[in-house]
Amino acid sequence: MDKIELDNLKYPIGDFEKPILIYPEAKDLVLDWKNDIASFPMRLKAAILNLPEETLNWKYRPQGWTIKQVIHHCSDSHLNALVRFKLTLTEEEPTIKPYLEDKWAELQDMTLPVEVSISILEGIHKKLHIIIESLSESDLEKRFFHPEHQIYFTLFELVANYAWHSNHHLAHIKQAIESEGKY
Numbered sequence: 742m743d744k745i746e747l748d749n750l751k752y753p754i755g756d757f758e759k760p761i762l763i764y765p766e767a768k769d770l771v772l773d774w775k776n777d778i779a780s781f782p783m784r785l786k787a788a789i790l791n792l793p794e795e796t797l798n799w800k801y802r803p804q805g806w807t808i809k810q811v812i813h814h815c816s817d818s819h820l821n822a823l824v825r826f827k828l829t830l831t832e833e834e835p836t837i838k839p840y841l842e843d844k845w846a847e848l849q850d851m852t853l854p855v856e857v858s859i860s861i862l863e864g865i866h867k868k869l870h871i872i873i874e875s876l877s878e879s880d881l882e883k884r885f886f887h888p889e890h891q892i893y894f895t896l897f898e899l900v901a902n903y904a905w906h907s908n909h910h911l912a913h914i915k916q917a918i919e920s921e922g923k924y
Contacts, residue, residue, distance in 0.1 A: 796808065797809040821840060827872070881900070
């Protein structure tokens, strides 16, 4: 498998691109992102409805995660997103705590049924939705520092990133299902 083919499997909807437009010019984009975030748990449930356990262990690419790991990763990642939103809204330019997602994906909770993480995602996304709905233009400009990347991110960028992240991993799950266990 060549690098281009592997990159297409890694990023089926493309890599995240930092939005160029800013609010209010990007008002329609923000609405789309809010809808993507709000609907993610429902779309995830629909994608895996009635999948047997064997299928949940299929990977979306060689050396990639299984469908089950992707779902558990999403609950971990989106939990961190919720904390980042709250820190940024309540503190002055906080420094967030990165986490080692690959190591988290190896912890024992990854063996739990996917319904556990889907329930977590449903709660997190209800909270994210109400917080994102309440953001003012000035709130969207608030930022946090990411020590791993050594840069500041605005809440505007975080909304865009988690809409992309939801769609990115949903595409991985669909890709794994369509591959019929090839990887």
